Amino acid sequence: MLPKAGLVTMHSGNVSGYDPESGKVVIKPSGMDYDLVTPANLVEVDLATGEIAPGQAKASVDLPHHLYLYRHVPELRSVVHTHSNYATAFASVHKSIPCCLTAISDEFGGEIPCAPYIDNEGDHIGEGILKYRGRGPAILLGNHGVFAWGTSVSNALKAAIMVEDVAKTVHLGMQLGTLIPIDQTEVDKWWNRYHTSYGQDSSL
Numbered sequence: 001m002l003p004k005a006g007l008v009t010m011h012s013g014n015v016s017g018y019d020p021e022s023g024k025v026v027i028k029p030s031g032m033d034y035d036l037v038t039p040a041n042l043v044e045v046d047l048a049t050g051e052i053a054p055g056q057a058k059a060s061v062d063l064p065h066h067l068y069l070y071r072h073v074p075e076l077r078s079v080v081h082t083h084s085n086y087a088t089a090f091a092s093v094h095k096s097i098p099c100c101l102t103a104i105s106d107e108f109g110g111e112i113p114c115a116p117y118i119d120n121e122g123d124h125i126g127e128g129i130l131k132y133r134g135r136g137p138a139i140l141l142g143n144h145g146v147f148a149w150g151t152s153v154s155n156a157l158k159a160a161i162m163v164e165d166v167a168k169t170v171h172l173g174m175q176l177g178t179l180i181p182i183d184q185t186e187v188d189k190w191w192n193r194y195h196t197s198y199g200q201d202s203s204l
Contacts, residue, residue, distance in 0.1 A: 003034045005161050007082040010034075013145070014060040015080045017153045018070045023047050027066060029057035047071065061120075068126025069149060076149050078156035083145040086167035090114060091140040097167055100179045105190035106198070107162050108136030117142040135191075138163045 002008045002015060011034065016027035025045045028037060043059040045052050047070055052059060060066075066079045082088075090097055097112040099105055104112065115132035118124050118141060129147055133139045137159040138148040146163050150156035173179055182190075 001157055002080070002082065002160075005157075005164075007080075007084040007160055007164055008034065013080070013082040014062050014066075015078065015153070015156070016060075016063075016066045017078045018047065018076065020077075025063075025066065025070060027063055028060050030060050032057070062125075064123065065125040065129070065147070068123050069129065072126070072130060073149070075151055077151050078149065078153040080148045080156045080160040081145065082148075082160055082164070084160070084164040084167075086171050087112075087140060087146045087163045088144075089171065090167055091142055091144055091146070094142045096140065097163070097170055098179055098181050099187055100173065100181050101166055101169060102182070102190050103162065103169075104166050105182055105187040106194035107159065107166075108134065108138065109191040110135050110184070110187055112136065112138055112140060112163060112166070114140040114142055118144070 002013060007013065011031050014028040016025050018025045023046060025047050026042050027045060029041055029043055041057045043052060043056050045059060045063065047067060050067055062081055069079055070076055091114055094114055094116065096114045099111045111134060113132050113134045115128050118128040125141065129139055137150050138146060140146055146160060148156050148159035148163060150159055170179065
C-alpha cells in the first residue's frame with residue numbers, strides 16, 4: 001500500500017507491525033524494493049531483546065526507532081515511516097502543518113508538528129518523536145520525513161496517507177493566500193466527533 005498510495009519510491013521508508021501476544025515485531029527488510037517484499041522475507045524481531053533469528057534478511061536501519069516507540073507507547077501496533085513529497089517538503093523547511101482544515105482536526109486534533117533535525121544515533125529519533133509529538137498519530141522530522149503510528153497496521157497506514165494528503169492541500173492553500181487556522185475549541189469539536197461517533201459500529 002505504501003507505493004500504491006504514492007508515499008514511497010523504490011525502497012525508501014519502512015513499516016512494521018507488533019504482535020503483543022508473541023512479543024514479536026515484523027519489519028520491512030533493509031534496502032529492498034517494495035515489489036520484492038514478501039511475507040517470507042519480512043524480518044521478525046523480538047521486542048524485548050531486539051534479537052533477530054539467524055537466517056533472516058537484514059532489518060530496516062530504522063528498526064531501533066520502531067522498537068523504541070513500541071517499548072514506550074504500549075498501545076502501538078504499527079509504525080510507518082515515509083519520505084512522501086508534500087509532507088517531507090514541510091519537514092525540509094522545519095514547518096509544522098497547521099490545523100487549517102477540518103480533516104486535520106479530525107485525524108490529528110491540531111497541527112502536525114515538525115521536530116527539529118535529529119541525528120540517527122541510538123534512540124535519538126525515538127526520543128525526539130515522543131518529545132515533539134502532538135495529539136495525533138504522526139510527526140514530521142526536520143530534514144527527514146514522516147513517522148506515523150496506530151493501534152493497527154491499517155490505522156498507521158491511514159495516518160501516513162492523511163499526512164501526505166493534507167500536506168498537499170495546505171501547500172496549495174499557501175499558494176492562494178494566508179492560511180486561516182481553526183480555533184482550538186472548534187478543533188476539539190471535530191476531533192471529539194470523529195473519535196466518538198464517526199463511522200460504523202464495530203459489531204456491524
